[in-house]
Amino acid sequence: MLGNDSIARGLLESDIDVATGYPGTPSSEILASLASYALSGWKKDKFHIEWSVNEKVALEVAIGASWAGARSVCTMKHVGLNVAADPFMTLSHTGVNGGLVLISADDPSCHSSQNEQDSRVYSKFARIPCLDPQSPQEARDMILYAYEFSEKFKTPILFRPTTRISHAKSDVDVGEIAPREKKIGFTKDAERFVVLPKHTRVLLKKLNAKQDFMMKALAESPWNRLELKNGAKLGVIASGVASAYAEEAMETLGIQVSYLKIGAYPIDPSLIKKLAQNVERILVIEELTPFIEEQARMYAPEVMGKMTGDVPHEGEFDTLLVSNMIRKAAGKPAIKNRDIQLDFELPARPPVMCSGCPHRATFYAMKSVFKEESIFASDIGCYTLGTQLGAVDTCLCMGASITIASGLSLSGIDNKVACTIGDSTFLHTGIPGLINAVYNKANITVVILDNRTTAMTGHQQNPATGANILEEPASEISLEALVKSCGVDSLQVIDPLDLETSKAAFKKAYNTDGVKVIIARQPCIITAKKMGIRRKQLEVIEDVCEGCKRCVKFGCPAMEIRNGKAFIGDSCAGCAVCTKICQFGAIKAKGA
Amino acid sequence: MDKFDLLIVGVGGQGVILASDIIGRAAVQEGLPVRSAETHGMAQRGGAVENHVRIGCKYGSLIPLEGADCLMSMEPLESLRFARYLSPKGIAVINTEKIIPVTVNTGKVQYPELELILGTMKGLCSEVKSENYTGLAKKAGAVQALNVVMIGAVSKYLPIKPETIKDVIARSVPPKTVAVNLKAFDLGRDA
Numbered sequence: 001m002l003g004n005d006s007i008a009r010g011l012l013e014s015d016i017d018v019a020t021g022y023p024g025t026p027s028s029e030i031l032a033s034l035a036s037y038a039l040s041g042w043k044k045d046k047f048h049i050e051w052s053v054n055e056k057v058a059l060e061v062a063i064g065a066s067w068a069g070a071r072s073v074c075t076m077k078h079v080g081l082n083v084a085a086d087p088f089m090t091l092s093h094t095g096v097n098g099g100l101v102l103i104s105a106d107d108p109s110c111h112s113s114q115n116e117q118d119s120r121v122y123s124k125f126a127r128i129p130c131l132d133p134q135s136p137q138e139a140r141d142m143i144l145y146a147y148e149f150s151e152k153f154k155t156p157i158l159f160r161p162t163t164r165i166s167h168a169k170s171d172v173d174v175g176e177i178a179p180r181e182k183k184i185g186f187t188k189d190a191e192r193f194v195v196l197p198k199h200t201r202v203l204l205k206k207l208n209a210k211q212d213f214m215m216k217a218l219a220e221s222p223w224n225r226l227e228l229k230n231g232a233k234l235g236v237i238a239s240g241v242a243s244a245y246a247e248e249a250m251e252t253l254g255i256q257v258s259y260l261k262i263g264a265y266p267i268d269p270s271l272i273k274k275l276a277q278n279v280e281r282i283l284v285i286e287e288l289t290p291f292i293e294e295q296a297r298m299y300a301p302e303v304m305g306k307m308t309g310d311v312p313h314e315g316e317f318d319t320l321l322v323s324n325m326i327r328k329a330a331g332k333p334a335i336k337n338r339d340i341q342l343d344f345e346l347p348a349r350p351p352v353m354c355s356g357c358p359h360r361a362t363f364y365a366m367k368s369v370f371k372e373e374s375i376f377a378s379d380i381g382c383y384t385l386g387t388q389l390g391a392v393d394t395c396l397c398m399g400a401s402i403t404i405a406s407g408l409s410l411s412g413i414d415n416k417v418a419c420t421i422g423d424s425t426f427l428h429t430g431i432p433g434l435i436n437a438v439y440n441k442a443n444i445t446v447v448i449l450d451n452r453t454t455a456m457t458g459h460q461q462n463p464a465t466g467a468n469i470l471e472e473p474a475s476e477i478s479l480e481a482l483v484k485s486c487g488v489d490s491l492q493v494i495d496p497l498d499l500e501t502s503k504a505a506f507k508k509a510y511n512t513d514g515v516k517v518i519i520a521r522q523p524c525i526i527t528a529k530k531m532g533i534r535r536k537q538l539e540v541i542e543d544v545c546e547g548c549k550r551c552v553k554f555g556c557p558a559m560e561i562r563n564g565k566a567f568i569g570d571s572c573a574g575c576a577v578c579t580k581i582c583q584f585g586a587i588k589a590k591g592a
Numbered sequence: 593m594d595k596f597d598l599l600i601v602g603v604g605g606q607g608v609i610l611a612s613d614i615i616g617r618a619a620v621q622e623g624l625p626v627r628s629a630e631t632h633g634m635a636q637r638g639g640a641v642e643n644h645v646r647i648g649c650k651y652g653s654l655i656p657l658e659g660a661d662c663l664m665s666m667e668p669l670e671s672l673r674f675a676r677y678l679s680p681k682g683i684a685v686i687n688t689e690k691i692i693p694v695t696v697n698t699g700k701v702q703y704p705e706l707e708l709i710l711g712t713m714k715g716l717c718s719e720v721k722s723e724n725y726t727g728l729a730k731k732a733g734a735v736q737a738l739n740v741v742m743i744g745a746v747s748k749y750l751p752i753k754p755e756t757i758k759d760v761i762a763r764s765v766p767p768k769t770v771a772v773n774l775k776a777f778d779l780g781r782d783a
Contacts, residue, residue: 029632164654167631168630169628170627241652247651319651319659342712346673553698557638
């Protein structure tokens with residue numbers, strides 16, 4: 001079972017009432033898994049599930065439901081918690097009624113993220129307990145515990161899996177999915193639900209007062225476990241998935257080590273103190289920030305970790321890396337691996353936009369008009385891969401394309417500025433940026449890459465697709481109406497596969513002042529195939545091809561050069577943009 | 593308990609995840625604990641992908657460097673990229689059908705000769721088994737069955753009965769493709 005499926009299983013066994021979230025790797029499959037349960041029929045109508053417009057919205061919907069007594073869950077990736085930070089920080093004060101678990105999945109090594117971020121820091125910041133699973137099994141078990149704990153202490157829980165939990169698979173023991181007794185209803189209580197300064201001051205006192213009780217309860221939980229070994233000089237503290245690596249490494253180490261496994265925060269200092277009294281020194285093994293280490297240093301004299309240079313600050317760990325950390329702390333030599341040296345260069349294989357991807361065509365048209373000297377701000381999605389085509393000069397966070405472009409254009413530079421943003425990202429946090437650009441008179445071209453889905457994270461629905469997470473028809477928002485209502489006068493809609501019309505649209509935008517919007521609309525090639533859209537594959541007429549490589553520079557993975565001539569491979573999706581790029585008419589539909 | 597670390601590598605879109613799923617489920621069906629780690633997200637778009645499958649493992653899902661008993665490489669170049677995971681005593685099963693990366697197409701770098709790749713791999717492990725498994729998949733009836741052909745090829749080394757794997761294949765692939773996939777498994781195993 002995938003870690004995310006295992007988490008979803010825990011949610012179903014907890015009989016949740018409301019599930020919300022915004023897609024983001026590595027968290028996306030949790031809601032997808034819940035949706036497939038709902039779609040399978042036997043849980044349909046038993047709980048509400050939605051892809052929300054963004055993470056702040058998702059969390060607030062979950063909070064509203066919780067205040068009415070419903071058990072709710074809200075899922076996102078670590079950077080999503082930044083967007084949801086505003087409600088999160090005050091939610092600790094008001095607390096919850098129905099259990100509320102916020103799942104924020106961290107991504108050490110940035111496999112599919114713009115940064116590495118440690119969600120545990122938010123838990124301390126907001127004074128909200130955090131659970132940090134070691135395995136898919138523990139993830140499922142912890143979810144059940146989280147709801148009991150949340151309701152007992154009226155606190156939200158931050159649940160923090162990492163990529164190697166969410167995207168790990170393992171055999172998992174599960175329990176029954178049984179209904180539970182529910183009390184749904186909202187009782188007005190302004191002193192709690194209206195955070196006027198007068199109320200908040202009291203709520204803060206209550207929040208601080210319950211910290212000790214929560215800490216003591218977590219110290220009794222199975223997630224924080226102290227194993228003292230007689231005569232051990234070394235103590236190891238490890239958390240989350242790193243504790244799985246540590247346990248594997250210690251099995252073959254051959255010396256006695258006392259061990260504190262951490263899976264729940266805040267940590268009761270007595271656990272660290274007890275360990276420190278029994279060993280000479282402590283090694284703290286945790287991915288991302290020195291979160292436990294900082295606390296350990298308050299109670300133990302001799303601590304090795306990130307702050308002493310013995311544990312890396314960046315990236316994810318594995319068993320070998322952790323083995324060597326422990327071996328070093330125990331005074332044993334490191335396990336060395338051979339260094340594989342090649343006397344030739346190994347070609348890199350970066351991810352690329354698919355054959356037939358409409359974004360590539362949009363980028364091509366944009367660049368052929370705007371040229372190299374223009375500046376191209378962009379955003380988060382598959383289209384960030386446009387950096388390989390020189391069509392993406394900036395990418396910071398969700399929604400930051402229109403705003404960064406605005407800042408560039410208002411900075412006093414002479415270059416033209418164009419930016420690209422996907423349909424889902426535009427709805428997520430792009431709209432305020434567009435309003436701001438119009439209101440404050442930026443001079444930019446905004447391209448909304450409307451591929452009718454949230455592609456990068458696995459083709460989730462969004463309000464512009466006309467369907468909800470359960471594939472039911474939903475009110476389809478009109479991007480055109482939305483853009484116009486933001487005050488944009490110059491709006492054009494193009495089909496990116498129609499290269500000539502696209503170029504004309506970009507030319508018009510290039511020569512117009514103010515905020516110009518181009519909606520480039522064409523379904524993602526992956527969803528198009530699923531929808532049954534089949535286009536004829538293309539082939540090169542070898543005698544006509546001059547081998548100029550113009551088509552290959554388009555960057556389509558189906559195009560390559562074989563024996564000096566262009567060649568179109570099996571992955572061709574038939575978008576036919578290359579037929580318009582070739583100046584010799586050497587590309588035609590197969591069999592035509 | 594039998595322990596076996598298998599690394600499956602290839603190019604996003606080749607069906608690496610389904611391959612590791614099938615082997616993982618077959619192991620669970622035989623009562624063996626399994627941990628596996630998958631590549632999702634951005635790298636799936638035609639990038640290099642790696643899936644770790646640890647049979648008989650109850651700890652973390654990542655195979656340590658030089659820990660893999662077998663490397664199943666669905667594309668020749670990718671075997672070299674991930675060779676550091678393969679034990680010097682391990683076996684490499686390599687598909688010889690190339691997929692040219694964008695860096696080669698744009699002329700930045702040359703794709704190494706197949707002989708050079710296989711020769712280098714032979715120096716890094718105890719045995720290299722190479723075959724045009726893509727050709728066998730086509731012979732079975734669908735190029736998409738490449739992952740199952742290669743499961744057949746590595747099944748000889750796995751601590752799992754082939755019947756169990758075939759049983760899981762039949763339940764994991766789309767119903768219309770069961771016959772093609774079972775044939776693909778046999779072609780891979782007999783190659």
